[in-house]
Amino acid sequence: MDKGGISGFVSITRGCDNMCSFCVVPFTRGRERSRDPQTIVRECTEMFNTGYREVTLLGQNVNSYRYNLSAKGEIRDDNLPTTNFAQLMEMVAQVSPDLRVRFSTSHPKDMGDDVLHVIAKYENIAPYIHLPVQSGHTDMLKRMNRGYSREWFLNRIEAIRNIVPDYAISTDIITGFCGETDEEHQATLSLMKEVKFSFAYMYQYSERPKTLAERKFEDDVPDALKKKRLQEVIELQLSHSLTHNQSRIGKIGKVLIEGFSKRSDDDLTGRDEQGTKNVFTKGTYKKGDYVMVKATSCTSATLIGEVVELVPPHPIQQIELK
Ligand code: SF4
Structure with a gap:
């Protein structure tokens, strides 16, 4: 975890059990293993407490995340809780409404409706797949x-x-x-x-x-x-x-400010819920703020816009670790 970071990555699985014929990952990274959900939530909470406002849950196939469950859905240890990917996302989304949750990569064969319903339920889970x-x-x-x-x-x-x-x-x-x-x-x-x-x-x-x-x-x-x-x-x-x-021109997106635009120190940049890069005049805003940006023009890669409102931070900015 980088000190001063705003957006970071948290691995939730390692390896891959699929055998896509063009891919070398199953041979280099081994069978898929899913991390204990409590350690994932703890890591996300620690990141939030040090100033991160966005986490991307990472795995070769995040949709097949399963803790204490076999691939066939059988419970491995009766004394431990079970967790699937939809449940894990919900746990991470509940760390704080100010922590935006992304995930990558989804596999089409494992993308179930349960995950989509969780995305729809939480404002802080990015609706970007x-x-x-x-x-x-x-x-x-x-x-x-x-x-x-x-x-x-x-x-x-x-x-x-x-x-x-x-x-x-x-x-x-x-x-x-x-x-x-x-x-x-x-x-x-x-x-x-x-x-x-x-x-x-x-x-x-x-x-x-x-x-x-x-x-x-x-x-x-x-x-x-x-x-x-x-x-x-x-x-x-x-x-x-x-x-x-x-x-999206004329619409308003919620943007997490990541820093200055590469082209000008007078402009800031950040990504909206859909993962699109936005560029706008810096005003009095700073890295780590959420702002509502109205898009006024665009290229195929970027939305250019103006801030219409600063999103006030949630009152709880430090969360007790469990
Ligand atoms: S799911 Fe991804 S990582 Fe796994 S074998 Fe296929 S391409 Fe490779």
């Missing part, structure tokens, strides 16, 4: 060993739309994975058009040693084609990011 799709075609998702279909993913998007107000969804996309056909690439573009992600991390496939893909498939999409497809994906995403930000 990073849900990596990787591809929009079910055959490709099978080769990637992702454990869900295009229809399943779209069903989860529908659930977010129905349960979480004012949400934002970002994703990861890989182009040119082994055997990718033009039809599969077009399916990724059509899924992007259907969902309209607010943001995406986009990569062209590059084979990693020791992965299932290295053993099972040929890395057979020519480099130039991988690049061309990636470019198409990037261009489409940039237009969606811009449309998403344009739709």
